[in-house]
Amino acid sequence: MATNTPHPLRVRKRPDFEQGGGRLRVVDLFAGCGGLTLGAAQAAHERGVALDVPLAVDFEQAPIDVFSANFPKAHAQRAAVETFFDGDVGAPLTVVETQTAETVGELDLLIGGPPCQGHSNLNNHTRRDDPKNRLYLRMARAAEVLRPRVLVVENVPAVVHDRQQVVEVAREHLTSIGYTVATAVVELVRLGIPQTRRRHIMLAVRADALPQGESVDTILQLGEGAVHDLRWAIQDLENVPPEHWFDKPSRANSENQARIDWLHDNGQFNLPNARRPVCHQGKHSYVSMYGRLSWDQPAQTMTSGFGSMGQGRYVHPSQRRTLTPHEAARIQGFPDYFRFDSTVTRTQLSVIIGNAVPPALSRVLASRLFDAGVLDEGARVTERQVAV
Ligand SMILES: C[S@@+](CC[C@H](N)C(=O)[O-])C[C@H]1O[C@@H](n2cnc3c(N)ncnc32)[C@H](O)[C@@H]1O
Numbered sequence: 001m002a003t004n005t006p007h008p009l010r011v012r013k014r015p016d017f018e019q020g021g022g023r024l025r026v027v028d029l030f031a032g033c034g035g036l037t038l039g040a041a042q043a044a045h046e047r048g049v050a051l052d053v054p055l056a057v058d059f060e061q062a063p064i065d066v067f068s069a070n071f072p073k074a075h076a077q078r079a080a081v082e083t084f085f086d087g088d089v090g091a092p093l094t095v096v097e098t099q100t101a102e103t104v105g106e107l108d109l110l111i112g113g114p115p116c117q118g119h120s121n122l123n124n125h126t127r128r129d130d131p132k133n134r135l136y137l138r139m140a141r142a143a144e145v146l147r148p149r150v151l152v153v154e155n156v157p158a159v160v161h162d163r164q165q166v167v168e169v170a171r172e173h174l175t176s177i178g179y180t181v182a183t184a185v186v187e188l189v190r191l192g193i194p195q196t197r198r199r200h201i202m203l204a205v206r207a208d209a210l211p212q213g214e215s216v217d218t219i220l221q222l223g224e225g226a227v228h229d230l231r232w233a234i235q236d237l238e239n240v241p242p243e244h245w246f247d248k249p250s251r252a253n254s255e256n257q258a259r260i261d262w263l264h265d266n267g268q269f270n271l272p273n274a275r276r277p278v279c280h281q282g283k284h285s286y287v288s289m290y291g292r293l294s295w296d297q298p299a300q301t302m303t304s305g306f307g308s309m310g311q312g313r314y315v316h317p318s319q320r321r322t323l324t325p326h327e328a329a330r331i332q333g334f335p336d337y338f339r340f341d342s343t344v345t346r347t348q349l350s351v352i353i354g355n356a357v358p359p360a361l362s363r364v365l366a367s368r369l370f371d372a373g374v375l376d377e378g379a380r381v382t383e384r385q386v387a388v
Helices: 035-046 061-070 095-104 125-129 131-146 157-161 166-176 230-237 254-265 325-331 346-355 359-371
Strands: 023-029 050-058 076-078 109-112 150-155 179-187 198-206
Touching: 023 035, 023 131, 035 050, 035 109, 035 359, 050 061, 050 095, 061 076, 061 346, 095 131, 109 131, 109 359, 131 150, 131 166, 150 359, 157 166, 157 198, 166 179, 166 198, 198 359, 230 325, 325 346
Parallel strands: 023 050, 023 109, 050 076, 109 150
Antiparallel strands: 150 198, 179 198
């Protein structure tokens, strides 16, 4: 039966996230282009609650430009997170932190996806000692400084193997300062994302914000939604002319173009070893690399390599090319109203899209927090105090 509900990824008009009765105040650290903020904004908007972002921080200009273009009223700052939160976990607040807390004011939701290369299974195991992993603890410190109702930290599932045990250290610290903490690995495909991506989530709720009878573990049980395949996400873009850079695929070199042609000519989805570069011709576990996507299944994890067949299963199901930035953004769950135009180079664009957290994650989680009464739909209208 035909339905009038617009396809959520094809919506071109940005909702007026800043309008609403109540106000959801969100701080986003390691904010990237704002995938997590977008999901929180969507959940708030569905309830008539306005978004207010007193602080979003990323130390790269390109993602901050995209963030600002999409959330023009947010105080998005290009800076290292450590410049706002420079004290040790458990130590008295520093002068800078006291100032940060004053300027941010009362806070509902602190969200962040610290860089995760050091934890990723795709990386050498020695990288589990990567100093970047310590950035995870900046989230716990930021919660200590800002005292939000809710903290959400997103990361790769392998974060639990970190040698410094950042997850356990953060959990213990947050518990000691009055938060109830739960962790879970979430299958994003169960949240309607057409992608087999798994993420580790830490959810911490301030004791006084958790209504009696509600459980943080139960709130974090996400994912009973419909599973979407690739067709659902990108079929309408199949023949979009590559006039705009967002719809232009990367140009494959002649060897890779021949491989793409072979997959299509032979109706195959995996490239045999004999057609791969020499380094892939022996025994290897990279079956999906050089592979072609299937319309009827979710995609594999999007990374910044979506334009290169040598970096994953990124050949289009029906077209003799890899995915365009537009298709990759859709597979990450970004609706068409989300603008990436401010990005200057193609590499920056690929990194921004590949690094992004699918907004569905924070949308579903924030919705559950609203439903549980942890986040308040009411008319708590607080004007931003002092601009950061
Ligand atoms: C995984 S991405 C975050 C994606 C983002 N949460 C989203 O929802 O789209 C991590 C981001 O952290 C930024 N970053 C890494 N180290 C940082 C630091 N010390 N201070 C600020 N930003 C940092 C990177 O530039 C990158 O954009």
